[in-house]
Amino acid sequence: MEDFIAGKTEFDADGTLTRMAGEEHWHPDIELDVSEAVVPEMRGVFRGKEAVRRWWGEWLGAWETVEFGYELLDAGDSVVALIDQRMRGRSSGIEVSRGKYAQVADYRDGLLVRWRFYGDQAEALEAVGLSEQTMSQDNVEIVRSIYVAWERGDFSATEWLHPEIEFVMVGGPSPGTWTGLAGMAEGTHEFLSAWEDFRVEVEEYRELDGERVLVLIHHRGRGKRSGLELGQMVTKNAALFHVRDRKVTRFVAYWDRKRALADLGLSE
Numbered sequence: 001m002e003d004f005i006a007g008k009t010e011f012d013a014d015g016t017l018t019r020m021a022g023e024e025h026w027h028p029d030i031e032l033d034v035s036e037a038v039v040p041e042m043r044g045v046f047r048g049k050e051a052v053r054r055w056w057g058e059w060l061g062a063w064e065t066v067e068f069g070y071e072l073l074d075a076g077d078s079v080v081a082l083i084d085q086r087m088r089g090r091s092s093g094i095e096v097s098r099g100k101y102a103q104v105a106d107y108r109d110g111l112l113v114r115w116r117f118y119g120d121q122a123e124a125l126e127a128v129g130l131s132e133q134t135m136s137q138d139n140v141e142i143v144r145s146i147y148v149a150w151e152r153g154d155f156s157a158t159e160w161l162h163p164e165i166e167f168v169m170v171g172g173p174s175p176g177t178w179t180g181l182a183g184m185a186e187g188t189h190e191f192l193s194a195w196e197d198f199r200v201e202v203e204e205y206r207e208l209d210g211e212r213v214l215v216l217i218h219h220r221g222r223g224k225r226s227g228l229e230l231g232q233m234v235t236k237n238a239a240l241f242h243v244r245d246r247k248v249t250r251f252v253a254y255w256d257r258k259r260a261l262a263d264l265g266l267s268e
Contacts, residue, residue: 020053027111036119038098052115063087071245075128079105082121082245104128139243140205143213146241146248150200155192162247172255184251191253195221206266213241214264216257240264 032052037043039059046055060066069084085098102124106114118124142160149157158181167178167187173194178187192198198221206214217237238260242250254260261268 020056022112023049023053025110025112026052027108027113030112031114033114033116036101036117038119062090064090064093069245073125073130075104075130077107078128079107080124080128080130081105082124138246139211139213139241140207142243142246142248143215143241144205147200147202147215147217151202153197153199155188160246160248162244162249165248166250168250168252170252170254170256170259172253175255197221208264211242211244213243214260214266215239215241216268 026049028049029047030049030052032046032055034055035043035045037059042055042059044055046052065088067086071082073080073082081103082100083098083102084100087096087098088094089096100121102118102121104114104116104118104124104127105112106116116124116127118127146157146160149155161181161184164180165184167184169175169177169187169191172191174187174190176187176190178184198219201218201220202215203218204216206216208214215238217239219237236257238254238257240250240252240254240260241248252260254263257268
């Protein structure tokens with residue numbers, strides 16, 4: 001399923017489907033339920049490899065490009081794909097945003113037996129016994145794992161970073177905004193290079209919604225030039241993480257916790 005969503009299906013120069021990624025893992029009697037497809041003419045339930053392949057060929061052939069942002073979730077005998085999809089019409093050249101929806105693939109004996117589309121991601125999660133609450137809890141655990149290293153003074157890990165992450169420093173000695181992995185590295189280095197033995201201590205994790213996690217923290221360290229202890233300058237800080245598809249897409253570091261709470265309309 002991941003090969004297909006990641007765009008590894010192949011077309012020839014005329015836009016004809018030549019290879020359906022993952023087709024070798026389809027059950028002979030595979031069922032594709034696209035009753036909630038966006039285009040009314042494409043809705044229906046299709047059974048068998050040939051019928052399913054024809055549907056995908058017709059749908060994918062209508063677009064010059066199809067791009068997916070996605071997250072895959074293991075739900076036992078099923079795999080849930082939470083998708084944010086964008087396309088460009090082959091004939092019109094018009095950009096279309098499908099928005100967020102979900103696909104659920106049911107497997108039996110290692111073969112895909114049923115493929116369902118859901119217009120509502122929450123409905124898809126519920127159908128396989130998951131929930132948005134589970135997802136948001138996962139986001140908290142992702143952020144918590146980041147701070148496990150940061151509390152040790154280890155800021156080297158990068159696997160949690162989205163390639164186009166936005167990093168914002170609000171207040172403090174080096175405020176600014178940086179974009180992308182190189183920008184994140186530059187902004188982080190600019191801040192950390194001013195301190196000796198810099199540490200972060202977590203007080204509390206707050207799950208704000210299905211995407212955002214607020215962390216209430218203390219900073220510790222000593223200024224390289226001034227020799228001042230960081231705790232003497234500011235005692236309470238905060239950080240806001242935007243997590244999508246298990247990657248942090250936006251990270252806002254607040255020098256002053258009160259500012260963070262005010263921006264978010266929260267109280268301590």
